Amino acid sequence: MFTLLNVAQPDTLEAAYNILKEKRSNAVLGGCAYLRMGSQTIHTGVDLSKLGLKYSKDYGSYIEIGAMTSLRDVETNAAVNNYADGLLPKAVANIIGVQFRNVVTVGASVFMRYGFSDFLTALLALDTEVELVKGGRMTLAAFLDTPRSKDILTKIIIHKTKGHAAYQALRNSASDYPLLTVAVSQLDGEWKIAVGARPTRARLAVQAAALLRDGDNDMTAEVMEQAAQTAVGELSFGDNSRASAVYRQAVAKTLIKRAIAEVVACK
Structure with missing residues (x-):
């Protein structure tokens, strides 16, 4: 179990990023599902729940998914189910259980680059981009090849190619x-x-x-x-x-x- 000394709930992404980079041991808090399996000590956990990052929007030519959206929300979203033969819902459907998928967030799954991530594998086969506070927008493949750094992933963008x-x-x-x-x-x-x-x-x-x-x-x-x-x-x-x-x-x-x-x- 990890140790959390302080929690911050910033109102803006800029404030969230500034808190994150203040100390090496500060970290973003998503659903904390995988964080609970570790034993690290976090000086300040940055809670993004006030930043409106829990959403899935279909803009016609692309789908945008906020970082705080759960994998269960991805699994049940109509637009996501109707694209690419339902690839993403199929990929996440067998991840442990519904209760677990209700906790795990899109941002953590992508940003942490987990090797066991079904979600990341499926996203990589699509035309996917990520957007970060500091790093800006880039393809998912390019993001996976960049060194890990202090940053906050805000959303993923899936371009709806036929x-x-x-x-x-x-x-x-x-x-x-x-x-x-x-x-x-x-x-x-x-x-x-x-x-x-x-x-x-x-x-x-x-x-x-x-x-x-x-x-x-x-x-x-x-x-x-x-x-x-x-x-x-x-x-x-x-x-x-x-x-x-x-x-x-x-x-x-x-x-x-x-x-x-x-x-x-x-x-």
Whole structure:
């Protein structure tokens, strides 16, 4: 259990950011679901609940989701369900339980770059941007490659490009964290393959996606097999208590092929 010495509830993002950077041990408080599993001491927890960051809005060409929105809100939102074959709701539906998903926030899930995050893997397969107080707006892929710094993620923006997407994951038990996650999409003719829980955070298999684009007019089982094999080769896999690297590689090949086949079937 973490130790919290003080709590601040600022009225503006500027004030929240200033409090956050005052001390190294200050931290943003989201739903605190994962924070509770740690043992750190936080001098001042910055509570964002007064900043109006709990919302999901459909602007026609894009969907905007505030950082304090829960994963349960994402799961039940009509606009999110109607986009990309319901990729995001499918990705979060098996995260532990409804009570847990009512607590976990979008901002924490993305900003903390959790390796086991189903949500992050699915977002990476979409045309997603993030917006931060200090860092400004950037693609999710670019954000994941930037060093961790003192900042506040305020929202994510999902551009609604036409196409289809599929999600696959494997767990040792229904309520456990995933031992591997896969999201595949074809949006506006561009393929994306995202693989997470390797056990490190999700990454795009760029070379594998290029093979799918080249073979788009003749998507045979051989092309899918080659893409899956290429993805396993270009991404790294590791060991932890849930699975070995070798097992993850084997699972990745199977889940990637399944997800590609699902997208092709939707077309």
